[in-house]
Amino acid sequence: MGAGQYTSPWPFESIAGAANGGRVDFLDVSSSICANCHTTANHRSPLFAVFDAAGQYVAPIDAGQDTEFSVTVPVDGVPFAKLSDFLPAGQTTAWKFDKPAVTLAELGQIMADDPEVQTCAVQRMWNYAMSKGDIVYDVSDVPVSVIDPLIKEFQANQFNLRATLRSIFVHDDFVRF
Amino acid sequence: MAKRVITWALPGVVFTVGFAFSACISSQGDPGDGCPTDPGSGGGGIGTGGAGGEGTTSSSASTGSGPGPVGSDDVGGVDGNNFHHPEDPASAGQKNPFEILKERAEEGPPEVRTRLHSCSRIPYTAIGAFLASRGVNLAAVAPANQPPTAGQLYAAAGDSLGAARYDVRQGEASFYTVAAATKLFDIFVQSAPEIIANIESAPACQLSAGVGKPMFDEVTGKCVYNSVSCIMGRPATDDDMELCNLMIAQADPNSPADLANKQRITVAAFLSAAHTCE
Secondary structure: OOOOOOOOOOOHHHOOOHHHOOOOOOOOOOOOOOHHHHHHHHHHHHHHOOEOOOOOEOOOEOOHHHOEEEEEOOOOOOOEEEHHHHOOOOOOOEEEOOEEOOOHHHHHHHHHOOHHHHHHHHHHHHHHHOOOOOOOOOOOOOOHHHHHHHHHHHHHOOOOHHHHHHHHHOOHHHHOO | OHHHHHHHHHHHHHHHHHHHOOOOOOOOOOHHHOOOOOOOOOOOOHHHHHHHOOOHHHHHOOOOOOOOOOOOOOEEOOOOOEEOOOOOOOOOOOOOHHHHHHHHHHHOOHHHHOOOOOOOOOOHHHHHHHHHHOOOOOOOOOOOOOOOOHHHHHHOOHHHHOOOEHHHOEOOOOOOOHHHHHHHHHHHHHHHHHHHHHHHHOHHHOOEOOEOOOOEOOOOOOEOHHHHHHHHOOOOOHHHHHHHHHHHHOOOOOOHHHHHHHHHHHHHHHHHHHHOOO
């Protein structure tokens, strides 16, 4: 399997590839394990594929696995993407493995209920207060051990982000510099 | 709550569509140019990245990963059915993520570096609010054939200072470019006379209502601690005060015009140093 290992929690063939009808080979393992990321990405993507390059909603042409979206596939002819380009038959959209979400509304709710999303909200507010860069692009990771009391406060205060932000600004680490 | 979180998280998630078709390169390409080749080498742990964490490398590579020209370097694979993720993770000029990771490692363990302040650019609107609070009239217009006021410079400097451009979906810049810092210095130089004239009556610099301090002591001519602190946004140190007074002391004692210039340059220098992390 190329130079890497498959580490995703999803079944390897839960996404489309050349072997199961997809026009982009997400199951390629010749150099990197694309599926490590794309098993998760492809289960989310169809929910957003209904928005075109300008962010405008474009209703898909519903035809099961051949459901066609307004986004295109970067292969010869640049055709419009189909559901089968993302997922093989039998797979449904999801936020994560074992967290199915059929609609964007469901996705939003399941994200809101996800402790990791709640944690990330506090991590990003912490980085904002500390003038750090983006938690992803700038690798400005924030260990949970540092901000755990703030995460618990965020969850306990009905997700009042303003209150949590205040707590960050009066936090010992913020004040003592 | 759901609406708040989805509003915050959506930009990261929506990119997944853009890169969903961006499969890694095949054996024909450079193996170092795509998804992580080993666990943890760029996948972005779920625990650290939260919503945007899973598939960090992929989401990072989403910029510009639309349908590239078929047959170009963007497309690889035996059957032309793969896509090269750009090495550039976020935007033009962005460093390689592994270079960034190396820098972070040099800053110390996450549990330590996370607790330390970094220094990013002041948002455009915050610069305006700061200047106004220190006595600058942002609405002032210069007479004909005179240099623009600080307010005019500020109003025209949105793009160069890196203000958000929502129409083109461009967020506020996080850090200064050389051009942005230069423009900010210009604004501070033009702001200095107004700040010197008005800081005593600026509520933000008054410890008690209606009672302020001048920028320079009327008797000794020296820098006033409260005012230096106020323009820097933090308590002035002994070194700050010594440097401030040293700069003023360079003025020609027989030239009020030279003293006024030195005062302006001093205030502008302290503003620039304090608000650009120098």
